[in-house]
Amino acid sequence: MNFDVLIIGGGAAGLSCALVLGSGLSKPCSDGKKVALIAHQRSSHLSSALLNNVLGIPAGTAGKDVLISGSKQLQELYPEVQQLIKEKVQEISFLEGGFKVVTNKNTYTSKNVVLATGYAQPFLIKGLEDYVIPHKKAKPSKDRIQLINVDHLVYPGLYVSGTLAGHRSQYAIACGSGAAVATDILTAWNCGEHTQVHDKMK
Numbered sequence: 001m002n003f004d005v006l007i008i009g010g011g012a013a014g015l016s017c018a019l020v021l022g023s024g025l026s027k028p029c030s031d032g033k034k035v036a037l038i039a040h041q042r043s044s045h046l047s048s049a050l051l052n053n054v055l056g057i058p059a060g061t062a063g064k065d066v067l068i069s070g071s072k073q074l075q076e077l078y079p080e081v082q083q084l085i086k087e088k089v090q091e092i093s094f095l096e097g098g099f100k101v102v103t104n105k106n107t108y109t110s111k112n113v114v115l116a117t118g119y120a121q122p123f124l125i126k127g128l129e130d131y132v133i134p135h136k137k138a139k140p141s142k143d144r145i146q147l148i149n150v151d152h153l154v155y156p157g158l159y160v161s162g163t164l165a166g167h168r169s170q171y172a173i174a175c176g177s178g179a180a181v182a183t184d185i186l187t188a189w190n191c192g193e194h195t196q197v198h199d200k201m202k
């Protein structure tokens with residue numbers, strides 16, 4: 001299967017990126033674009049989080065419930081974004097004008113890839129070893145990692161978001177980072193004209 005964007009990781013950053021990109025698929029600049037999310041969630045740090053300090057989320061919300069409701073929200077509002085479940089990425093290789101992504105079950109190609117797999121070790125995706133460095137905003141004793149990037153861009157067409165981009169571990173930062181990457185991709189599709197997606201009350 002070929003995609004225009006393949007987002008890897010169904011945690012805070014990945015789901016947020018998918019929601020914003022999904023909401024932008026109705027824009028003329030996104031006509032015919034195919035987006036998918038490898039919605040692996042088992043190792044999301046949200047699984048054990050209790051959220052009390054996030055704007056708009058009721059205090060006491062369990063992170064594991066956000067994972068479920070986020071995936072449902074994506075499916076209900078933007079079903080064009082394909083959710084590929086129970087797949088884990090094992091390898092990424094660079095092609096001319098895109099990437100080959102190998103999971104434990106399938107092989108995909110995509111013009112753009114967004115990595116949102118979190119900052120925990122070990123980093124098991126082969127092919128990106130040259131971009132992995134110690135995390136610059138986490139305690140060294142925690143042994144966290146990030147990918148070398150400039151404003152979320154690792155390599156043309158290859159983006160990173162969330163804690164793996166080098167952000168501190170807060171839910172709102174990870175979501176914002178995923179949303180930022182989505183608007184960068186929408187802007188690129190819109191020939192460089194800055195693009196965001198806002199819904200308005202009628």
Ligand SMILES: Cc1cc2nc3c(=O)[nH]c(=O)nc-3n(C[C@H](O)[C@H](O)[C@H](O)COP(=O)(O)OP(=O)(O)OC[C@H]3O[C@@H](n4cnc5c(N)ncnc54)[C@H](O)[C@@H]3O)c2cc1C
Binds near residue numbers: 043089164174
């Ligand atoms: C115990 C705990 C409590 C917390 N409490 C708070 C809090 O109160 N407030 C707050 O703001 N933040 C809190 N956080 C932090 C918050 O959960 C993280 O900042 C946030 O989840 C980071 O988002 P992320 O998308 O970078 O990574 P994650 O949410 O960890 O998502 C990474 C995703 O990538 C997937 N993945 C990994 N490897 C692969 C692979 N090879 N292929 C495909 N998918 C893969 C994982 O399954 C996971 O779904 C807490 C975290 C923990 C651990």
